[in-house]
């Protein structure tokens with residue numbers, strides 16, 4: 001009999017991390033004879049929830065009593081947490097629940113006004129539907145009322161909101177999954193600057209090719225280390241659990257207090273729903289297909305915007321922190337067929353781009369000169385911005401599209417593009433994962449695209465032939 005423990009919302013921007021509370025629960029349950037059954041689950045929920053602390057992560061732990069397997073799930077000072085095969089006899093009693101309650105009360109940052117811890121200890125768990133709603137939409141407390149009635153124990157010492165995440169984490173049935181090993185700092189160092197050896201982090205993906213999102217080559221940022229003052233030293237993400245402890249051992253820096261392996265929905269794109277422009281609810285993330293409507297514009301602050309049309313029109317924004325990704329967006333021309341992935345922004349309504357697929361680039365054209373007057377053969381003059389041309393001699397007018405164009409080579413290569421590592425969301429599937437067995441092909445496409453993307457906004461002299 002598996003006992004599920006769901007946990008959420010114990011941390012605040014200034015302290016704690018719910019994954020650390022999970023490590024303490026594992027240590028405490030061990031003293032009561034309960035061990036991990038399957039890897040702990042770190043389940044990211046809707047990234048557009050306004051009241052999240054950071055990455056909207058919730059936890060699901062599975063416990064049982066039985067034979068230890070040889071598979072380690074974590075290491076604490078002095079002992080290894082191994083996965084167990086349940087012998088199917090035990091049920092969770094008050095003692096187990098009390099231990100979980102005490103752990104949450106001891107560690108949660110209850111003084112923070114935004115923190116509303118939620119804890120569930122149960123043999124029954126909600127159906128998968130709750131997970132999909134929680135990762136893609138907004139779940140109300142009314143919607144979880146029936147599920148709460150069915151669980152063995154629940155605890156919410158300060159508002160009930162955390163129970164939404166706790167139940168949604170239990171509801172996750174992985175269709176796609178990745179893993180993350182999280183290393184924790186010695187408590188004496190919490191809040192102090194993290195010490196890691198940058199080349200060890202920069203070389204992680206070369207040493208362990210199945211890991212991803214470790215290091216941002218563009219900025220030199222070590223993406224494995226959080227910026228907040230929480231107990232986490234770093235987390236390494238990868239396709240499978242096997243190589244992650246070995247990867248962790250190759251990163252020098254501080255002495256580790258403990259580490260734990262998590263099964264996660266990170267990098268799966270589970271949050272994205274194919275939609276149309278006229279159906280974009282707020283607090284959701286969407287995949288849209290359409291054509292670029294007008295030339296991309298660079299806004300003050302360096303954000304780059306273009307309009308996408310699938311009949312209705314919406315702006316798509318690549319923000320300044322997405323750095324080189326903006327160069328791809330700047331290369332778009334009206335008429336290009338694209339697929340965009342991103343979060344729906346309410347005011348002003350827009351898509352915050354997480355990925356962009358160039359499906360078909362419209363033929364480009366370079367303007368070679370003003371049109372000649374059909375009446376008198378003279379070269380015409382501009383009649384003002386967007387107003388076409390006018391013959392100075394006889395007054396004949398011509399439309400902007402009547403200028404002389406030659407076909408241009410388009411810089412933009414068909415394929416999927418993504419922001420650099422530091423600007424990616426936890427749930428966004430990296431290109432490396434999208435490519436599957438053709439990983440090298442995707443990387444090549446990305447590289448060749450990078451090479452052919454202009455470094456300045458040179459594309460302004462190129463227009464779509466259709467204009």
Ligand code: ATP
Nearest residue numbers: 009045052053054055056057134138139161162165
């Ligand atoms: P961290 O990632 O650092 O653990 P966090 O970003 O997960 O922190 P929380 O402190 O857990 O943020 O706050 C998120 C809150 O939002 C929780 O109370 C959770 O129950 C709730 N929540 C999460 N997803 C949804 C959803 N889809 N609908 C409604 N509430 C949600």
